[in-house]
Amino acid sequence: MFIEAFFLNLTVLISFIFLYHQIYRSKFITLYNHKTILLGIAGGILGIVLMYFSIQVDGNTIIDLRIIPLMLVAIYGGWIATTFTGVSIIVYRFLIGFNLSSLSNVLLVVFSALIFLFFASRIKNRWLSVITMLILSNIVFSIITYGLFTELKTYLTINVAYWLIIIVAGILAVSMNNHLLQSNKLFKEYEINAFLDPLTGLNNVRSFDRAFNRMKKQEKLSILVIDIDHFKQVNDTYGHPQGDLILKSVATIIKDSCRPLDTVSRNGGEEFTVLLLDYPYVDVLQIAEKIRGNVADYVFLINNDTLPINITVSIGVATYPDTSIYMDNLYRNADAALYKSKNSGRNKVYSYSVLEKEDSHL
Template identity: 45%
Template sequence: MIKDLFANLAILISLLFLYTQVSNRSPLTSKSSYRIKAQSGIFGGILGNVLMHYSINIGTTIIDLRLIPIILLAYFGGVVPTFISMFMVIGGRFLIGINISSYASSILVFVVAIFSVLISNSNLSKQMKQLLMLTFINISASILFIYLIEDINFLITLLPIYWIASYLSGYIAFNTVTFLRKSQELFNKYKSESMIDPLTGLNNVRKFDEIFNQTLEELEKKNKKLSLLYIDIDFFKKINDTYGHAEGDVVLKELGYILRSCTRTFDIVSRNGGEEFTVLLLDCPLDQAVQIGERIRKTVEDKPFALTQGGTVNLTVSIGVSCYSDTTKETGLIINDADKALYEAKRSGRNMLCVAHY
């Protein structure tokens, strides 16, 4: 029996770890998309059936941990994944055999699923919800055992073992999932922070390079146009020297907001370092890229940037534009050409937009 319980716990923990690695997404919540809820419910149903087949033998009776995935889904995901898992477990039980035991155990699964969903939506503490779910499993299963088993002496042996196994496996399962969810959240957080500029919330240069390279691969296959704006704040060092770096950061944040508001929702806006920004304009010809660039330049020129210490400051930007395939036929020259056009704008007096030469 101890070996069977250990094997069940090993299966439970291993499959929970495996699903976390395979799913590679944000943790399941009641607000997750229906697709994610459905996937989680299907996994829970599979896990429940696996645990049902690897049962724990106690004398002439077998018990299993099929209810654990159901209460986990109810606790973390709500109604949809719970009911998907529930129906899969019930269906799996009837595939094993149709008898009084299968009907009784299916009713148990249904009742536990309903109760767990109700408890998960309550205002109780997390620990109390978990305790009530596991206790309800034990009480409900005990009633089922008493109904099906006539040997009182065997029941006296069976029930304490089942309660201990249920509480132990439930405690381990809840803590395992909680650990995995925290690890997943931290991984997603660090992954996001490694790709996002913390000051402006825009993509950083690493993310820009990643998206740019991916875009080039698709560009050559689909033969679409791609434009790039290289943007640099004019005399930004003077702002830092005059008002301080904290006020310079305020200006950078506001410029990031302007860039997002002046571009299309699917364009890639990045801060590539210091006061240098880029906008990757997807499927955008040169004339449209120039219009967007001029809109940015004019918006910045006309806007007084508010400072935290009071007052405002005005600034301008210089912009270089390149476009595949309007200014170059080589994808490898898009960045280089935009950079050259930017410095041409700087040399020509700043506060202007220059287009790369073909």
């Protein structure tokens, strides 16, 4: 019966940790902010739930795994969160009953919290710090419970079982928490990378498609399709790592040349796009020319900033409804304008003309 009750406590502990990370999947807990308080509250709730399913040893004494959430909060949340958790556990224990056992609980929580906070920051090896914290907290438990049991046999039985289950539960809880933190971190990275180009930090083609489909409902929309001239030659001459540096610099130049609300994307390779919403056609051409000029005037430093080179871009422009009759053809028309810019000598801005033949069939 004793082991079954501890197993129920352990099940509650693991389930709560899992649910917590599901709820706050993309909200990582960091010290000294509002999330720290949330972690402290969550730890307090877990401690209370564990006490609700506690083991009644005698008329006044109950034991459970309440010390584990206190340790987790101390490790991952710092002293503010630990204070919230500790106070919650102490207050609830007094609500259960005001007696010698509840007073002993105050000592256990306070001394354990101090131990957890001290060794969490002092010992760099996580597992060594966890084992040290659990052993010292268990020593505190053994000392303060010595006078609570009249029979030595009961005292020894309770302490041996408590030591074993606390150490096992503590290691399991930290291991599971670390795993879920890492999983959530990877999930967040995948979520970001699904819509951002990892090299330049710009929107990727998926973000571009999503933004374009959303903006298609507007009355005026322009698109710039930008391509770096002779970029293959740059990669072949200086290597792909240097080419990546150039791509990042070009991305920065394009973004700095546009408004914050404009959608700048890297659509793949050396091709970039800019979606310009509610821009007069004349202003769109000016922005395109500004980008072209800024890139042409920029001195790109490669090979550890020892080799300066110059890069140019060609740009194709299309605007609905000024130069493109059909919104769905906007990207294709800008790409056709880019092709003409390339064929006319590069380092130029070319605009698709409404007078040219435009096929509405996609």
